[in-house]
Amino acid sequence: MGSRQVSDWQGRNVTVAGLGVSGVSAARALAGLGARVTVVDGGSGGTHEARAAELAEAGVAVRLGDAETLPEGTDLVVTSPGWKPSSPLFAAAAAAGVDVVGDVEIAWLLRGPDAPPWLAITGTNGKTTTTRMLASILTAAGLRTAAIGNIGTPIIDVVLGDEPYDVLAVELSSYQLHWAPSLRAHSAAVLNLAPDHLDWHGSMEAYAADKGRIYEGNKVACVYNAADPATEELVRAADVEEGCRAIGFTLGTPGPSQLGVVEGILVDRAFVADRHKQAQELAEVADVNPPAPHNIANALAAAALARAFGVEPAAVRDGLRAFRPDAHRIEHVAEVEGVAYIDDSKATNTHAAEASLAAYEPIVWIAGGLAKGATFDELVTASAKRLRGVVLIGADRALIREALARHAPEVPVVDLERTDTGAMSAAVREAASLARPGDTVLLAPACASMDMFTNYNERGEAFAEAVRALADEHA
Template sequence: MTVETLGRESSWEGVRAVVGGLGVSGFAAADTLQHLGASVVALDDGDDDALREKATLLEILGVDVRLGSGSTARLPEGDIDLVVTSPGWRPSTAILLEAAARDIPVWGEVELAWRLRGEGAAPWLAVTGTNGKTTTVQMLEAILRAEGLNALAVGNVGTPVLEAVMNPEPFDVLAVELSSYQLHWSSSISAEASAVLNLAPDHLDWHGGLDAYAADKGRIYDRTQLACVYNVQDAETERLVEEADVVEGCRAIGFTLGIPAPGMIGLVDDAIADRAYITGRLSSAAELGSIRDLAAADGELPAPHNVANALAAAALARAHGVAPRAVRDGLRSFTPDAHRIAEVARIGGVRWVDDSKATNTHAAQASLQSFEHVVWVAGGLAKGASFDELVIATRDRLRAAILVGRDRALVAEALARHAPDVPVVEVDTGETDPMDRVVEVAASLAREGDTVLLAPGAASMDQFRNYSARGDSFAAAVHRLRDRP
């Protein structure tokens, strides 16, 4: 018996599977494999209250759960047929190298989900990219639902793909956000349509370099059935389409902030124009809505990168056959998540904006380029990235920079090299939350008409639980400033 041949209707009795990590995806994998009849061992080096609660639930079901330091040092003794890895575990993790040496298949939760789809399963519209993935799949979900489809945004966005695939009430279509980590451990996914939104250096410490990172992103295009969607303004995404092994008849569809050529979706003035999915695309276009459909409640138009996200979502939805009206109605109904260029307050003519989700330099650059004069709050865990290109591209917008976190010196050094006239303040509060001090300094530096922008360009885990906690702390500090007598 080999697990490579097993699917949803197969008997998994006799299969011994190891699940690495008990995060959201690991819990779903352990639960599902046990339900299918496999013998499951779940491993996690952590041992906090949340993990123990998950462990208790899994143990009631019959999963062998091993928590605590050293639990993931090596594979359990005995024969093992499959390892399902946490998406955050590096390929160099000891038990993954051990699995490879023993020719044991290593899958991610997403790969397992693909293999467990039932007959007539919902097609996948898959999205990856350095930035914009979550926003795009949420826009895509809104468009699909406007068409009347039972659709759900899943994957790296929150709901595990496996949970959606195993749902007893099947979906019509899934909008699937995939990280480079998840794609690295996927080998058989065949999306109906797929997109790489953009490519910039990120997670280089995990992948070992930019080429490996790009190659893992490009895996999303392999075996795509109908449409490979690429960013006309990012030539690397088109190159990945050209190199992909797709299903015969699959088309390359570009999205652009400019006027679209045939085979693209783009902009004509404020209108979203489709020259990809209409029969007369050589000489005409179909209007899918307007960028004003994405305007905020105060009428402010979206930043260019969010327009690009909307164009990519439209291209994927149109590949699935939705009507132009659904694109317009879906974008009108879309509400972005917190911590994505979210205005916190306006105090004395200064705008305070939380973009804590900008956890890499590419996202921070897009955020900074959305405002004319910025007091920039940056720093955290750089993940192997350089800040030089970011500073060069945005230095004319910077009023000042306030730097926090473990790798703040990298940002300071880039500013010293490329923007020496920009005032820089480093805030070091040790283990304590720095945001009250950050906001105090920012208020002293900002002038009327400026934007104080939290767009760190780095991950948060050196000082905060996650980027949401970092954004919440910033917003709370701003509100305390606003409420002072």
């Protein structure tokens, strides 16, 4: 597509796929730049019609109930992240020789000449936490920044807004990267790679390739996970600017050009004068909240990107100390009768759940929901020795139950068939009966939530409410 000036949008016929947050943002922005915009969405009903009416006032045409037919005269399709590459609309676009891009691509093309550089983050898990940690560190360094992309304010709104930023911390999903061929970050990190969204990408190879796009054209640093060789392979495959370096992070002692941990200290052997002989202290493990292993890895990745941007060590420490994790991410809800109750409802896949389970023992594990095509043998094998008991909920709980029977037959399992609003309360009570003082009851479902709840936030709230009710009874 190449870089386009704002004037290039005048009179263009743009079709926006999807009436969600990013679709509405793209439609408004491009209409404001003079494009003739049509939004298509397969849905209908009150919410859709209300949004359509609002967009109509901004001069945007909306077609509801048909997401498959390409509007006549379209010369560019802008897609929302969730639309699969196999969607009929995109097949029609390909047949007509029309490009399909995403909101991140549009945002990148709309940047002005003095646009702030992007520090970009992707990975199967930890993206949002790491992006927000990075923004906290950059803020502590006195830089004007925002955490954007797959979180917060729509990325196009930030790029076209009046706020003058020095640098942006940008979380990017595999979906967004798939549709953003022009993106060239200052520095970028792939935190980890595990099977996820394979129904969307079609294969693990395609999923990994889309994640790897984040490294293309990097200027200063490609940050990878030394414990996850697949992330380093993506760096090797990337076409970067001359002088761009591969920077690893590890929970062990770092080698040259790595960040790691030495005796409870986060240290940098990458951005120092002599990386073969020097190590710069950045922060203590205790400065990371919470100091679970996978969260320390997130902190190291954020620190690596900040250091690539020239941030001083003290700002890394201050930014990590100031950071507060989002709700439902390894959140300590309460301690009842000597048992800790931890809400990690955000652990919506097996990789996230395994990281969460690795942070505690012994555990009574509450798991289950929509599996999204996942298998659970590796997760159960890795975590079996930590389990005091398991309480299963949700539509695909049988898949976890069968993996437990194969790899942890001695662990007691409670299988809850009910899916009504009281199911989580029942799960918490069953877990409490299995737990002993010193144990942790951990909600780390390893599954999506939409079989029983609106989203993982609602699932986490249901857990927290049930725990608080239990605490009140024992008060």
